[in-house]
Amino acid sequence: MKLADVVRPITSRLGGDRFTRTTLNKLFPGHWSFLLGEVALYSFLVLVATGVYLTFFFSPSDAEIVYDGSYAPLVGQTVTEAYASTIHLSLEVRAGLLIRQTHHWAALVFIGAILLHMARIFFTGAFRKPRELNWTIGLTLLVLALAMGFSGYSLPGDLLSGTGLRIAYSIAESVPLVGPWVTFLVFGGEWPVEGFTSRLYAVHILILPLAILGLLGAHLAILWRQKHTQMTGPGARDDNLVGERLWPSYAMKAGGLALIVGGVLLVLGGTVQINPVWLYGPYDASSVTTAAQPDWYIGFLEGSLRLWPAWETRIGGLTIPAVFYSGVVAPAIMFGLLYAVPALHRRLTGDRSEHHLAQRPREAPVRTGIGVAAIAFYVVLFVAGAQDVIASHFDVSVDVVRNLLRVLLVVLPPLAGYLAYRICRALAAGGAHPERTPVGFPLARTELGGFVEARAGTPEPPEPPVTEHDLEELDDAGVGGQGDPREQGR
Amino acid sequence: MSSDRPRRPRVGDDGRPGRAGPVASAVVAVFGALAALLRRLSAWITGHHRPPSAASPPTDDGEPEGDGPGGPDERDRRDLLRAVAASELEPVELTRLDHGDGSHQWLAVGPAPTRSALPIALLLLASAACAVGFAVVYAVDGSHVLQGVLLGGALLGMGVSLVAWGARLLPETLSLERREPLDQGQRAALETDLSRPELARPGRRVLLGSLVGAAGAFLVAAAFPLRSLGPKPGNALSTTAWRAGLRLVTADGRPVHRDDIPLDGALTVFPEGHTDAGDSQVMLLRVPDGLLSPGTASGGVVDGRVAYSKVCTHAGCPVAQFRVDSRPPITSYELLCPCHQSLFDVLDGARPIAGPAASPLPQLPLAVDDGGYLVATGDFPAPIGPSYWDEP
Numbered sequence: 001m002k003l004a005d006v007v008r009p010i011t012s013r014l015g016g017d018r019f020t021r022t023t024l025n026k027l028f029p030g031h032w033s034f035l036l037g038e039v040a041l042y043s044f045l046v047l048v049a050t051g052v053y054l055t056f057f058f059s060p061s062d063a064e065i066v067y068d069g070s071y072a073p074l075v076g077q078t079v080t081e082a083y084a085s086t087i088h089l090s091l092e093v094r095a096g097l098l099i100r101q102t103h104h105w106a107a108l109v110f111i112g113a114i115l116l117h118m119a120r121i122f123f124t125g126a127f128r129k130p131r132e133l134n135w136t137i138g139l140t141l142l143v144l145a146l147a148m149g150f151s152g153y154s155l156p157g158d159l160l161s162g163t164g165l166r167i168a169y170s171i172a173e174s175v176p177l178v179g180p181w182v183t184f185l186v187f188g189g190e191w192p193v194e195g196f197t198s199r200l201y202a203v204h205i206l207i208l209p210l211a212i213l214g215l216l217g218a219h220l221a222i223l224w225r226q227k228h229t230q231m232t233g234p235g236a237r238d239d240n241l242v243g244e245r246l247w248p249s250y251a252m253k254a255g256g257l258a259l260i261v262g263g264v265l266l267v268l269g270g271t272v273q274i275n276p277v278w279l280y281g282p283y284d285a286s287s288v289t290t291a292a293q294p295d296w297y298i299g300f301l302e303g304s305l306r307l308w309p310a311w312e313t314r315i316g317g318l319t320i321p322a323v324f325y326s327g328v329v330a331p332a333i334m335f336g337l338l339y340a341v342p343a344l345h346r347r348l349t350g351d352r353s354e355h356h357l358a359q360r361p362r363e364a365p366v367r368t369g370i371g372v373a374a375i376a377f378y379v380v381l382f383v384a385g386a387q388d389v390i391a392s393h394f395d396v397s398v399d400v401v402r403n404l405l406r407v408l409l410v411v412l413p414p415l416a417g418y419l420a421y422r423i424c425r426a427l428a429a430g431g432a433h434p435e436r437t438p439v440g441f442p443l444a445r446t447e448l449g450g451f452v453e454a455r456a457g458t459p460e461p462p463e464p465p466v467t468e469h470d471l472e473e474l475d476d477a478g479v480g481g482q483g484d485p486r487e488q489g490r
Numbered sequence: 491m492s493s494d495r496p497r498r499p500r501v502g503d504d505g506r507p508g509r510a511g512p513v514a515s516a517v518v519a520v521f522g523a524l525a526a527l528l529r530r531l532s533a534w535i536t537g538h539h540r541p542p543s544a545a546s547p548p549t550d551d552g553e554p555e556g557d558g559p560g561g562p563d564e565r566d567r568r569d570l571l572r573a574v575a576a577s578e579l580e581p582v583e584l585t586r587l588d589h590g591d592g593s594h595q596w597l598a599v600g601p602a603p604t605r606s607a608l609p610i611a612l613l614l615l616a617s618a619a620c621a622v623g624f625a626v627v628y629a630v631d632g633s634h635v636l637q638g639v640l641l642g643g644a645l646l647g648m649g650v651s652l653v654a655w656g657a658r659l660l661p662e663t664l665s666l667e668r669r670e671p672l673d674q675g676q677r678a679a680l681e682t683d684l685s686r687p688e689l690a691r692p693g694r695r696v697l698l699g700s701l702v703g704a705a706g707a708f709l710v711a712a713a714f715p716l717r718s719l720g721p722k723p724g725n726a727l728s729t730t731a732w733r734a735g736l737r738l739v740t741a742d743g744r745p746v747h748r749d750d751i752p753l754d755g756a757l758t759v760f761p762e763g764h765t766d767a768g769d770s771q772v773m774l775l776r777v778p779d780g781l782l783s784p785g786t787a788s789g790g791v792v793d794g795r796v797a798y799s800k801v802c803t804h805a806g807c808p809v810a811q812f813r814v815d816s817r818p819p820i821t822s823y824e825l826l827c828p829c830h831q832s833l834f835d836v837l838d839g840a841r842p843i844a845g846p847a848a849s850p851l852p853q854l855p856l857a858v859d860d861g862g863y864l865v866a867t868g869d870f871p872a873p874i875g876p877s878y879w880d881e882p
Contacts, residue, residue: 027595027666032528032532094628098638098641102638163807166806167806169806170804170805170875170876171805174878174879177880179878180727180880184723184726185717188721190769192766225672226672233573233576235576236569239669239671240566240569240668241666242569242570242664242665242666244664245595245597248656249660249662249663252656255649256648256649256650256654256656257653259646259648260653262642262645263643263645263647264642264646266638266641266642267638267639267642268638269638270635270637270639271635285768285808286758286768286810288807288829305805305830309846310832310845311848312848312849318879319877319878319880319881321877321878322804322847323876356669387831398831399844402831402844427518
């Protein structure tokens with residue numbers, strides 16, 4: 001049976017022949033960094049599939065019951081239904097633990113892939129006109145993914161997740177003036193709020209997934225309409241696109257990648273334990289653990305909370321809480337700047353034209369430097385999220401680690417940014433490629449026809465571009481005549 | 491570097507290419523090694539080794555624009571040939587694909603690979619075996635580790651097979667298409683269509699204003715039900731369940747006698763009848779009486795038994811760690827919040843001494859009742875927990 005016999009009955013009824021053909025003919029430029037977004041997409045599919053399965057077993061209720069399941073250390077303890085059902089689906093439901101751990105791993109990979117994808121877009125300037133809208137949508141997807149992750153690991157009602165929610169509650173309280181009102185409306189009352197889990201559940205399995213699905217659709221539709229950017233290279237221009245057609249081989253490779261992502265996540269879910277909530281115990285407002293760490297993507301916010309100095313000001317009867325700076329202002333500035341990237345870039349470079357050729361990071365040294373500085377800032381915050389673990393690991397005082405990180409937070413970004421800027425300038429000037437490091441030393445021809453070592457500073461001859469001669473050779477080899485190629489030099 | 495060499499040309503001073511500096515070279519070397527490793531891995535799966543895209547931008551060698559044999563179509567063909575020359579594709583065929591809707595692509599196809607499909611078929615069989623294995627492990631309620639490896643292995647096997655099928659068994663291709671401008675330059679026509687005078691109605695402004703007003707009113711009305719989501723904060727955040735005369739009880743409701751707490755000991759206590767009140771949790775500590783600062787001692791202390799709110803004033807975590815450090819020169823008594831490592835001086839009113847917390851933990855005034863049990867003599871003198879803007 002031909003594939004067309006499967007497709008035609010549908011397209012002939014929906015008028016989809018042309019659309020299907022355009023889709024099959026869509027070109028995908030071949031560069032590994034273009035796959036990062038795909039990995040995020042496939043992780044999301046894994047999240048949906050495993051998440052739906054988990055809903056069949058999880059009970060989003062804060063009602064207290066006496067635990068009598070198979071995990072002996074907890075038997076007889078008063079726990080919430082949410083917590084008990086999480087343990088039940090982990091330890092008693094067959095394949096439940098595999099699916100739950102795969103779900104958690106997929107969330108970690110999802111957000112990681114989004115961040116790497118965003119870095120690729122930034123460093124290649126792919127956010128420039130006409131792709132500003134997709135930058136904004138993608139960034140919103142990141143925010144939603146972070147909310148998705150946080151709401152997800154807060155659901156089980158274990159000690160770690162409850163503590164995380166308590167911190168979120170405090171941050172919400174610190175919003176100027178309406179803080180207590182906002183907090184009471186969002187959380188439903190004074191902490192600890194009974195019944196909040198069902199509210200969080202609606203957010204996690206309905207509101208956020210719908211928002212992500214909608215924006216993801218828009219993100220892909222815009223990509224489809226605008227076509228991919230492509231890396232600079234021979235034959236690549238701003239007004240063309242060189243790549244592989246979707247059908248058949250690219251589709252197989254992309255489909256294969258999707259399955260590989262799913263497979264890796266399943267293997268991780270089976271072999272690498274994550275978030276064993278039965279070990280943490282149920283949440284209790286007066287208990288807490290040491291060395292508590294959030295999931296990695298919340299680490300930067302945790303670090304911000306830890307590093308910000310104890311600045312609390314009282315002005316005219318109003319108190320400005322410390323967490324307002326570290327928990328509200330800092331992330332607002334970080335994401336505000338990210339949202340402003342296309343506009344700032346337009347403003348600072350005066351560049352308003354359309355671009356379809358992705359730049360290499362070295363072609364925009366200042367932008368690359370700024371990006372590297374931002375990453376350094378993020379990394380210091382991320383590390384600070386584990387300052388207590390670092391302190392105990394190296395057996396130094398937390399004060400020392402905290403102060404060191406505070407200094408690094410200020411010093412490292414400009415240093416790293418400047419270094420990246422210099423490297424970009426040097427790479428751009430030297431034409432060096434990571435895989436084309438020159439071997440040996442340059443030679444120069446003397447007038448008499450001999451060779452001498454070229455002195456430093458003598459410009460090396462540029463790599464010869466593809467010449468007409470090369471093209472003619474290709475032509476002669478029987479490739480691509482203007483007419484029917486089969487008639488030529490076979 | 492010997493001194494007789496000329497100064498390394500500074501980047502950009504003369505527009506001529508210079509050399510990468512030592513740092514850049516080191517970075518280049520590290521990245522090069524990493525990239526080569528990745529490339530070898532992918533080559534193992536895909537069966538080919540694609541050289542990286544060249545650094546030099548394409549040179550426009552002034553080909554004629556316009557239609558005809560030397561026109562844009564010829565340029566496209568040559569661009570594809572350039573891209574092909576830079577790739578490792580050895581094309582045997584270059585075709586112009588007319589899509590019949592005015593668009594077209596140039597397609598370069600490599601030779602049909604003659605590799606055996608056997609390894610892929612075997613991999614797919616292995617994948618199927620993994621799937622069956624998972625079913626068996628599930629049926630016998632085997633370990634989740636094996637479940638993950640087998641189910642994941644089934645997907646991985648299929649995934650790698652598909653990639654290898656697409657990359658090793660199908661001819662390699664490269665295509666080029668023209669990018670139609672996204673800005674179709676229809677501004678004037680669009681403006682006309684948006685506001686055709688013959689289709690407009692005079693006095694539209696009034697109607698528009700009213701529509702905006704109605705929509706605004708609706709949105710405000712629709713926001714009212716949000717009020718049902720939570721109670722009014724009122725003074726909930728600034729008060730707790732503590733009242734004068736309420737006994738201190740443990741989490742299981744047992745009253746705390748003055749002798750229940752040893753020297754250097756700590757106990758989490760609640761107001762009697764409110765053991766589930768998160769805002770009323772208190773750290774009851776006992777330190778040598780004489781060490782407390784005068785201010786702390788006058789805040790309601792019973793022979794060195796001092797009580798502080800257990801809710802951290804930074805972000806609300808329980809300040810659960812009581813540390814007595816008796817190393818010379820002085821013994822320090824500190825409360826530490828494990829969440830963000832705020833440190834409070836127990837002897838001096840739980841004043842924050844390190845970390846991000848800015849306010850002291852409010853002190854609960856204590857007394858002893860007739861039976862020797864500890865009681866509170868009132869609520870905390872200040873709101874407990876994290877601050878908020880209009881905190882009293």
